[in-house]
Amino acid sequence: MGKSGIDRPADGGGDLDLQAVLGRIQAAREAILAELRKVIVGEDEAIDQVLAALLAGGHCMIQGPPGTAKTILISSLARVMDLEFKRIQFTPDLMPSDISGTEILEEDTSTGHRFIKFVRGPVFTNILMADEINRTPPKTQAALLEVMQEKQVTIGGKTNPLPQPHYVLATQITLEQEGTYPLPEAQQDRFMVSVAMDYLPEDEEVEVIRRSTSIGEVELQKVIGGKDLLEFTRAVRLVALPAVLGKYVVDLVAASRPTVPDHPSFVGEYVAWGAGLRASQNIAFISKATAAMHGRDTVAAEDIRKAIVPVLRHRIGLSFRAEVDRVSVEDIIRRLLEAVPEPTAA
Amino acid sequence: MTEPTVEEMGVEVIERIGAGKKKILGEIRKAIIGQDQIVEDVITSFFAGGHCLITGVPGLAKTLLISSLGRAMHLTFRRVQFTPDLMPADITGTEILEEDLATKKRELKFRPGPIFTNILLADEINRTPPKTQAALLEAMQEQQVTVSGRTHDLQRPFFVLATQNPIEQEGTYPLPTVQQDRFMFHLLIDYLPKREELEVVNQTTGAQVEDIETVMTGEELLEYQDIVRQAPVAEPILRYAVRVAALSRPTHGQAPEFVRTYVSWGASIRASHYLILGAKARAVLAGRPHVSVQDVQSVAYPVLRHRVVTNFRAESEGINSEEIIRRLLETAKPPKSGL
Numbered sequence: 001m002g003k004s005g006i007d008r009p010a011d012g013g014g015d016l017d018l019q020a021v022l023g024r025i026q027a028a029r030e031a032i033l034a035e036l037r038k039v040i041v042g043e044d045e046a047i048d049q050v051l052a053a054l055l056a057g058g059h060c061m062i063q064g065p066p067g068t069a070k071t072i073l074i075s076s077l078a079r080v081m082d083l084e085f086k087r088i089q090f091t092p093d094l095m096p097s098d099i100s101g102t103e104i105l106e107e108d109t110s111t112g113h114r115f116i117k118f119v120r121g122p123v124f125t126n127i128l129m130a131d132e133i134n135r136t137p138p139k140t141q142a143a144l145l146e147v148m149q150e151k152q153v154t155i156g157g158k159t160n161p162l163p164q165p166h167y168v169l170a171t172q173i174t175l176e177q178e179g180t181y182p183l184p185e186a187q188q189d190r191f192m193v194s195v196a197m198d199y200l201p202e203d204e205e206v207e208v209i210r211r212s213t214s215i216g217e218v219e220l221q222k223v224i225g226g227k228d229l230l231e232f233t234r235a236v237r238l239v240a241l242p243a244v245l246g247k248y249v250v251d252l253v254a255a256s257r258p259t260v261p262d263h264p265s266f267v268g269e270y271v272a273w274g275a276g277l278r279a280s281q282n283i284a285f286i287s288k289a290t291a292a293m294h295g296r297d298t299v300a301a302e303d304i305r306k307a308i309v310p311v312l313r314h315r316i317g318l319s320f321r322a323e324v325d326r327v328s329v330e331d332i333i334r335r336l337l338e339a340v341p342e343p344t345a346a
Numbered sequence: 347m348t349e350p351t352v353e354e355m356g357v358e359v360i361e362r363i364g365a366g367k368k369k370i371l372g373e374i375r376k377a378i379i380g381q382d383q384i385v386e387d388v389i390t391s392f393f394a395g396g397h398c399l400i401t402g403v404p405g406l407a408k409t410l411l412i413s414s415l416g417r418a419m420h421l422t423f424r425r426v427q428f429t430p431d432l433m434p435a436d437i438t439g440t441e442i443l444e445e446d447l448a449t450k451k452r453e454l455k456f457r458p459g460p461i462f463t464n465i466l467l468a469d470e471i472n473r474t475p476p477k478t479q480a481a482l483l484e485a486m487q488e489q490q491v492t493v494s495g496r497t498h499d500l501q502r503p504f505f506v507l508a509t510q511n512p513i514e515q516e517g518t519y520p521l522p523t524v525q526q527d528r529f530m531f532h533l534l535i536d537y538l539p540k541r542e543e544l545e546v547v548n549q550t551t552g553a554q555v556e557d558i559e560t561v562m563t564g565e566e567l568l569e570y571q572d573i574v575r576q577a578p579v580a581e582p583i584l585r586y587a588v589r590v591a592a593l594s595r596p597t598h599g600q601a602p603e604f605v606r607t608y609v610s611w612g613a614s615i616r617a618s619h620y621l622i623l624g625a626k627a628r629a630v631l632a633g634r635p636h637v638s639v640q641d642v643q644s645v646a647y648p649v650l651r652h653r654v655v656t657n658f659r660a661e662s663e664g665i666n667s668e669e670i671i672r673r674l675l676e677t678a679k680p681p682k683s684g685l
Contacts, residue, residue: 066524067614089484091476098477109452132524135476173524199595205588205618206581213622215575 018297021235024228025055026295031223035080038218040069041211042204048293049195049310050077050169055292056285057233058192059148059168061133061314068197070171074129077169082225083126084163090136096143099123100153101160118155123147126163126226130170134180144168145187165229185273185317192282193310196330232292239288240298244343246284249304252340253280256316256332264339270322270332275315282311301342309333357635360577363393363570364633369561373418376556378411379549380542385411387533387648388507392419394627395571396530396620397486397506399471399521399652404511406535407546412467412507419567420560421464421503428474434481437461438491439498456493461485464501464564468508472518479521482506483528503567523611523655530620531645532652570630577626579637582681587621587642590678594654594670602677608660609670613653620649639680647671 029051036047046062050073053060062070078085088099101121107114122128123144130144147153148168152161170191173180188194200208224232241249254260257274258267267274286307287299309330316329367389374385384400388411391398400408409425416423426437439459445452460466461482468482485491486506491498508529511518526532538546592598595612596605605612622637624645629637647668654667654674 065611065614066527067616069615087484089480091480093475093477109450135522199592199597199615202585202588202592205592205615206584208615209588209618209622210579210584212619213575213579213626215572 016231016234016238018235018238021231022239022292022295022297025232025235025292028224028228028232029293031221032077032080035220035223036073036076038220039076040073041208042200043069043073043197046073046195046197047077048290048306049193049286050074052286052289052293052307053193053310054167054229055232055236055289056192056282057165057236058282058285059170059190061170061172061188061191061194062197063172063174063194064197065174065199068199070197071129071131073197074127074169074171076220078127078129079220080223081127081229082222083165083229085127085129086122086125087129087131088122089131090133090140092135092137094136094140096140097121099140099144100147101155103156116156118158118160120160121153123153124160124162126165126167128166128168130168132173133170134172134182137181138184141181141183141187145190148190165226165233185315188314189276189278191314193286194314195310196313236285236289236292239291239296241284241288242298245287245299245301245304248301248340248343249283249287250280252304252308252336253283253312255336255340256312264335266332266335266339270319270325270327272317272319275312279311279315283307286311305337308337312336359573360630360635361633363573363630366562366566366570367393367631370415370418373558373561374411374414376558377414378407379545380538381407381411381535384533384535387531387645388412388415390624390627390631390645391531392503392505392567393570393574393631394530394620394623395503395574396623397508397528399508399510399526399529399532400535401510401512401532402535403537404470406537408507408509408535409467409469412465414558416465417558418560419562419564421505421564421567422501423465423467424460424463425467425469426460427469428471428478430473430475432474432478434478435459435493437478437482438485439493441494454494456496456498458498459491461491462498462501464503464505466504466506468506470511471508472510472520475519476522479519479525482508483525486528503564503571523652526652527614527616529652530624531648533648534651574627574630575623577630577635577637579622579626580681583625583637583639583642584622586639586678586680587625588618590642590646590674591615591617591621591650593678594650594674602673604670604673608656608663608665609654610657611655613650617649617653621645624649643675643680646675650674 032051033044033047040047050060062073064070075085099121100123101119103116103118105114106117133141147162151166152159253275255264256267256271257263258271283304287303290303290306291299312333313329316332318327318329370389378385388398413423437459438461439457441454442457443452444455471479485500489500489504491500591613593601594605594609595601596609621642625637625641628641628645650671651667654670656665656667656670
């Protein structure tokens with residue numbers, strides 16, 4: 001299978017019928033979009049970005065002002081997937097053990113022996129919604145990020161693996177508020193994508209309100225399960241990334257670094273620090289997932305153009321100059337796409 | 347989900363609700379003197395199925411108001427005094443180890459916390475640390491409590507009235523804007539005028555007051571909440587409510603100059619939601635099947651008060667969110683018909 005002249009990744013999938021699974025991924029995306037549109041208006045792009053991250057097996061950060069359907073997006077997504085879902089509201093007094101769990105002393109009533117038992121924290125779930133992660137102090141944030149990375153919790157020398165699949169969908173309020181602890185760059189980097197949600201155009205807000213103030217709970221159908229998702233994640237890795245497009249990804253990311261000699265002039269002016277290696281990897285991942293969501297087995301340049309925005313959003317640091325001139329990360333990404341020539345005849 | 351016509355809803359249902367509200371008011375008046383606006387707004391939020399945040403100094407009959415409402419509607423009522431050492435489990439409940447005396451077997455049993463009630467008065471919510479506040483707000487949002495992996499549904503109807511000290515007081519943990527957003531209304535309660543205070547003194551120190559009678563049940567209230575949601579709203583009025591909320595956002599393309607200058611954070615989409623839901627409740631409670639611009643405007647203050655955050659410049663010039671709301675209502679053009 002696959003198109004001639006394109007190297008497909010070595011098949012770790014064994015019995016996986018790529019074309020068939022890609023067809024199921026495409027159908028699943030359409031069904032999920034249809035379900036979510038019942039409760040969310042005008043956010044198809046954000047839904048697609050979160051979905052791509054889930055299919056690529058990555059964690060997701062969602063940013064935006066209060067009341068922009070961040071929570072609804074995540075909890076509805078969890079409802080259309082047959083997966084266990086838990087939510088933690090991050091607060092200034094949340095402790096690491098409130099996330100990962102604690103050991104308690106228990107007595108066996110028949111023998112009178114006492115033993116230490118591990119009570120699992122809410123992180124032991126398939127989808128964890130970490131609400132307002134920037135309201136909690138760094139030590140607690142670090143506890144979550146460590147668990148995300150290692151996919152296990154080690155307490156008292158014993159290792160407790162997390163259930164699979166395991167996703168963290170975190171929200172951050174972009175409100176410049178007192179008493180928040182912004183995630184350091186290195187920690188943000190652990191999230192595959194950063195999705196931005198904003199206020200809707202007034203017409204769409206009218207539509208949301210018309211529905212939300214009327215009668216009737218909306219029933220969401222379960223569309224896929226955990227096993228599907230694990231299989232889909234495997235299939236996404238098998239989507240081919242043509243060599244010229246791989247180079248395009250690396251060129252785009254390298255162009256964002258002010259330390260690279262031949263960077264575009266606007267990068268030198270407005271960017272304090274550029275995107276790292278994880279950015280290139282994750283653009284490749286999200287591009288593959290995007291191709292799969294459209295039933296394609298090979299990445300196209302348009303997939304990369306779509307993927308670059310959510311992947312780079314939290315990986316480029318702006319200079320003071322950018323702040324003064326009101327240049328946003330999105331502006332930088334747009335100009336990167338203009339500056340780096342797209343490969344022809346891909 | 348198409349909206350039924352007034353004929354389908356039945357004008358007589360709406361009249362029944364209007365009459366029911368009058369009866370409730372009559373009962374409350376036996377116990378509460380004055381505070382007309384607060385009483386009105388609390389009843390409105392009851393019928394809209396939203397929660398209320400009240401800011402005001404202690405001793406202004408908040409407990410009496412809410413317990414009277416509970417009695418008039420035959421609803422269970424609990425009060426929790428929030429303290430700096432209150433824990434989440436003190437609100438939601440805990441699992442305790444119980445021994446069956448006959449079999450000597452031990453098992454975990456869920457002891458429901460005070461949140462398992464129809465009406466919860468969360469007194470001085472800003473005296474408790476954030477984690478405990480979050481436990482209450484999460485339960486409000488999700489209508490359920492999860493303890494040790496087991497989920498317990500809250501009672502219906504469920505209504506939280508949280509009170510806050512005015513922020514000047516020390517040792518408080520102010521609710522973040524995002525958490526305040528969960529409350530439908532933010533009401534301000536102030537001292538009574540002298541004349542009414544005298545009346546309270548006379549009444550409370552005089553002969554025994556009349557008992558409050560049950561004039562509506564919880565089931566009826568649930569049914570009425572559905573009817574409120576069914577009340578039709580004309581398109582121009584929907585647009586007007588969204589417009590008012592949208593113009594309060596400094597990032598909005600057409601935000602007025604005073605919003606750009608004084609507002610650091612505008613109203614969320616929940617504001618437009620509650621403007622409409624509150625207006626529907628107000629119309630139905632007045633026995634009217636149609637929502638008017640007036641209905642939207644009269645809930646604008648309690649809906650927007652905690653959602654429009656002013657900046658330092660506003661503070662130094664003495665401009666508060668009340669003033670911003672007043673100007674917003676002047677700026678947003680109401681639809682010509684429909685008043």
